[in-house]
Amino acid sequence: DQQVKQNSPSLSVQEGRISILNCDYTNSMFDYFLWYKKYPAEGPTFLISISSIKDKNEDGRFTVFLNKSAKHLSLHIVPSQPGDSAVYFCAASVGGSEKLVFGKGTKLTVNP
Amino acid sequence: KAGVTQTPRYLIKTRGQQVTLSCSPISGHRSVSWYQQTPGQGLQFLFEYFSETQRNKGNFPGRFSGRQFSNSRSEMNVSTLELGDSALYLCASSPDRGNYEQYFGPGTRLTVT
Numbered sequence: 001d002q003q004v005k006q007n008s009p010s011l012s013v014q015e016g017r018i019s020i021l022n023c024d025y026t027n028s029m030f031d032y033f034l035w036y037k038k039y040p041a042e043g044p045t046f047l048i049s050i051s052s053i054k055d056k057n058e059d060g061r062f063t064v065f066l067n068k069s070a071k072h073l074s075l076h077i078v079p080s081q082p083g084d085s086a087v088y089f090c091a092a093s094v095g096g097s098e099k100l101v102f103g104k105g106t107k108l109t110v111n112p
Numbered sequence: 113k114a115g116v117t118q119t120p121r122y123l124i125k126t127r128g129q130q131v132t133l134s135c136s137p138i139s140g141h142r143s144v145s146w147y148q149q150t151p152g153q154g155l156q157f158l159f160e161y162f163s164e165t166q167r168n169k170g171n172f173p174g175r176f177s178g179r180q181f182s183n184s185r186s187e188m189n190v191s192t193l194e195l196g197d198s199a200l201y202l203c204a205s206s207p208d209r210g211n212y213e214q215y216f217g218p219g220t221r222l223t224v225t
Contacts, residue, residue, distance in 0.1 A: 043218050045216070089155065097168060098145050098209060099145075099157045100147075100157060102156075104154040
């Protein structure tokens with residue numbers, strides 16, 4: 001049973017436009033959410049996180065939105081740059097646990 | 113500050129053998145977690161160590177084990193290797209336990225033939 005789902009395996013956007021990556025979860029006990037990006041042959045790199053007590057967190061071009069009632073979060077990248085092309089993973093944990101549950105990732109391609 | 117380092121980066125083993133992978137966390141980080149990444153299952157949590165004690169464990173058989181040393185360095189061991197153990201094994205460290213982001217190493221690519 002997949003508790004964290006990223007339903008879009010891939011997404012293609014034009015440079016300068018907004019990229020929106022989506023993530024759904026089923027476990028209502030999740031209270032901490034993270035986004036990672038991964039380039040080939042490298043480990044995942046932390047991007048941004050959000051606690052369940054918030055509904056939005058921003059860091060530069062990256063904003064994460066959390067909708068607890070819908071069990072949905074999204075990552076917005078504005079403006080998108082070609083260097084953002086990577087696989088993006090959504091992850092969640094319960095009660096500050098180090099056990100992260102990951103989605104299967106969305107491959108973002110930003111075209112110049 | 114140096115990042116998380118993992119050795120070796122690539123490894124080829126035969127079914128039935130055992131393997132030990134090593135992880136050095138970021139200096140000052142005390143929590144080390146291990147993950148397995150495969151095309152079919154994605155990233156799956158193996159276990160987490162803090163203060164030389166296993167604190168969390170994922171749904172993997174007992175053939176997968178680990179340990180952490182007093183300097184926070186960690187090793188994981190897989191005994192009686194199976195073809196399905198072929199994967200990228202990732203180590204991640206964080207400063208402490210709780211809601212801290214985890215920083216990942218580049219991984220060890222294990223191929224079992």
